[in-house]
């Protein structure tokens with residue numbers, strides 16, 4: 001990369017603002033990033049979300065020039081901190097989209113042939129700010145900074161047909177830089193005003209028919225553009241002989257959002273290439289694989305047949321014919337009517353995208369050991385009974401490039417010193433870290449906490465308590481993630497402090513970051529409640545030197561990079577059985593935080609690797625929650641435990657006001673009365689809350705001595721398993737059957 005560095009040295013920076021410099025430097029780098037297309041078998045990742053974050057520093061790091069480039073630019077008088085203001089490419093909502101980004105990074109990083117297909121939304125995940133403690137969304141116009149990391153491929157555009165409109169899919173290629181240079185191809189929609197709307201917004205609230213139609217259009221747009229291109233390129237080389245298609249392609253469906261690609265594949269082969277339906281179906285069965293990312297029933301997409309038929313009659317018909325072939329197959333296996341109904345692609349007028357993915361998918365995987373068990377046991381028990389070999393687990397991972405080498409250069413430098421830089425290519429070497437000597441590790445953590453405090457002050461105008469323990473709960477706002485339980489735990493501690501029950505309580509900061517889906521009323525209520533608690537707690541002179549609550553605004557990938565490095569305690573407190581995996585938990589672990597959490601998702605494997613004694617585990621297990629479902633009575637707990645009732649009652653006793661929005665009463669009722677779609681306290685907050693408070697107090701007591709520092713360091717030392725390098729190697733070996741270049 002000496003030529004690149006030389007060009008940077010020669011770059012004239014005089015009078016150029018940071019945006020201009022960003023554009024020019026990115027364009028410079030792009031000259032040195034040439035995707036090397038290789039023949040042979042490749043895997044393709046179809047995801048409707050990619051939460052890439054800021055690409056600038058990541059690409060310079062992957063090019064091996066980051067530190068040198070910063071030195072050169074600083075020497076020329078450029079304030080490189082200015083590049084921290086570059087907009088994230090936030091084309092995703094949260095876990096599933098960020099995982100896709102980590103997977104692409106690791107595949108390139110490890111030289112696996114994996115390309116991504118997605119949608120190039122004009123507006124990514126909304127920007128969030130708080131007005132009177134309530135979330136206010138605004139459009140994320142990420143392209144104001146330009147998009148120097150993508151190349152428009154005008155010549156490769158293709159038309160996607162709906163019954164009522166044609167849309168032109170125009171590819172933009174973003175290079176994914178690592179040992180290999182792979183490609184993320186994002187399609188933009190061109191054509192009529194209505195056609196262009198397909199790519200305007202990420203995942204619109206689909207609670208209206210209009211929203212549902214737009215969602216179906218987005219999913220088909222992605223599917224048809226990607227499959228159309230793969231089939232066409234294959235046919236140019238191999239003609240109509242599709243026997244070999246599955247030798248060259250393994251297509252991973254990231255959740256059910258691109259399952260229409262299966263139907264599109266069959267439609268194309270039968271309509272354009274004269275292949276029989278049964279053979280096309282057979283080819284599909286050896287090409288597509290499906291990853292399930294959630295057991296939440298509302299997330300398992302079922303499309304109304306008539307709705308799909310309205311705009312995609314051929315696709316609807318293909319699913320209906322798949323149902324005919326599948327039923328024949330199931331009858332031949334002796335399945336009962338109930339079993340057939342449970343596995344059906346088309347049941348009544350509902351098209352189950354998940355059942356289609358399970359039936360056609362060669363492999364179906366969950367994203368953490370416990371989740372994959374629940375997928376087999378609770379989600380697809382009949383399919384598991386008849387096709388057990390389909391079902392796999394691949395526990396999620398995160399890229400240590402962005403989530404350690406980039407966001408925590410100080411810890412990375414310490415690891416270089418203790419382990420030689422070899423750990424960067426071989427994460428297993430972390431296991432040899434000598435956790436007896438914690439001094440330098442703690443010094444680094446203090447530096448990162450100071451940097452985090454500076455960032456929070458700059459971005460949110462709040463000064464974090466000095467020398468405090470930093471607890472963080474940062475993730476999408478959802479009832480099952482139980483930010484509300486943390487709110488109650490904080491109030492429990494607050495009242496205990498005021499009543500002098502917590503002598504020598506160490507100063508603690510509870511830091512929250514979360515966006516609520518724009519239509520999710522309860523989630524918005526929880527944000528408001530936490531902000532009201534922050535106002536009460538932070539202004540109480542009696543306690544505000546010991547307890548602080550901070551809810552940062554517009555939590556995104558770039559904010560997460562600061563928080564994961566500057567946190568002591570990672571709060572991962574979902575109801576056991578509901579968080580498929582979690583990936584924030586892994587980022588905190590890698591950066592030397594202990595986990596205070598429940599035995600859910602990947603927390604279970606984190607504890608297995610880092611040791612239960614180095615973490616703070618509490619709460620009901622998956623088995624206990626399943627047993628509790630019928631007999632659980634939250635009101636009995638509240639009536640018999642006044643100190644819990646006291647914190648819960650703050651929702652309705654006038655302690656806090658929600659400005660007449662009705663948020664807090666509705667939350668209180670969800671816990672004590674329930675709703676037509678669920679029982680009271682359906683995420684078992686009051687079952688786990690006492691143990692949660694105990695765990696937080698135990699952390700507070702343990703904090704500050706070398707024993708606690710050692711726990712934190714042990715988490716870093718045992719984090720290798722959670723690198724997405726390992727996850728990608730698992731997919732490559734168990735599912736995609738691809739080799740490193």
Ligand code: 26W
Nearest residue numbers: 095096293294299476478579580581582583
């Ligand atoms: C916030 C609620 C929610 C739950 C599921 C929003 C969106 C979904 C999607 C349908 C699926 C999803 O994003 N699941 C998440 O996928 C991550 C990557 O595998 C997992 O780490 C998370 O546990 C899972 O919720």
